[in-house]
């Protein structure tokens with residue numbers, strides 16, 4: 001589970017990380033981060049929006065795991081768009097997290113108006129070494145085309161909702177063709193569809209749980225995953241996905257579940 005992928009700038013990123021949305025207190029963060037580290041997770045995904053950067057930072061610092069072994073992602077919130085405010089927001093996030101660099105800083109949403117300015121600031125943060133990699137989130141093809149036309153820095157990552165019920169094939173192909181790694185948020189669809197008969201059949205065939213089927217399906221599409229859980233047994237279950245493989249028939253059946261179902265906001269609308 002420590003396997004990593006190489007981003008377009010040569011940086012290594014784990015295939016699996018812990019999502020932290022709704023780990024809302026120091027106690028919750030400390031426990032979940034502790035269990036995840038024990039299991040072997042090294043990537044932690046937070047955001048200014050989640051209001052838990054301080055808790056996550058404290059939990060990581062208190063764990064004794066060296067900073068260089070960790071991969072910390074956080075995100076620029078919508079109200080902080082703009083050149084100067086992006087620089088300031090990134091510094092605030094680093095201060096909250098108690099770190100002197102971020103592994104990955106993402107523009108959380110393609111907010112209309114100032115997003116090009118924000119990306120210019122991301123380029124500066126990258127250049128100054130404050131962020132090892134920079135990327136975007138919830139960017140659809142048209143947002144990426146606009147960004148790529150205006151910048152020579154290609155986002156390392158695009159983090160989007162991705163699970164069998166939201167198989168974003170066209171976006172995945174576009175990102176692959178431009179060297180942008182697609183990372184799945186809500187990779188468990190927040191448990192939606194766990195009772196689906198197709199999911200059940202595939203899970204039974206492999207002696208796995210629906211959660212493990214969703215996560216393995218994403219990995220086999222070349223998409224990394226950041227499932228969130230606050231339970232130790234689920235944190236471990238979600239990590240036990242590197243010792244089996246779905247066959248092409250399984251993949252095909254799961255692909256066909258894609259129905260455009262969002263469990264989070266739909267980025268084609270307003271956030």
Ligand SMILES: NC(=O)c1ccc[n+]([C@@H]2O[C@H](COP(=O)([O-])OP(=O)(O)OC[C@H]3O[C@@H](n4cnc5c(N)ncnc54)[C@H](OP(=O)(O)O)[C@@H]3O)[C@@H](O)[C@H]2O)c1
Pocket residue numbers: 018019020021022045046108137138159160184185186187188189190191211226227228229230231234235237238264
């Ligand atoms: N960039 C963005 O706009 C964006 C948007 C949404 C999310 N994210 C990131 O992606 C992460 C993951 O997405 P998410 O939190 O929305 O949803 P998710 O990971 O798809 O699902 C989390 C839910 O599934 C439950 N769960 C976890 N493992 C389970 C298992 N093995 N069996 C049964 N239930 C299980 C969790 O409950 P328990 O906690 O009770 O175990 C929680 O309710 C977030 O935490 C956040 O870091 C990013």
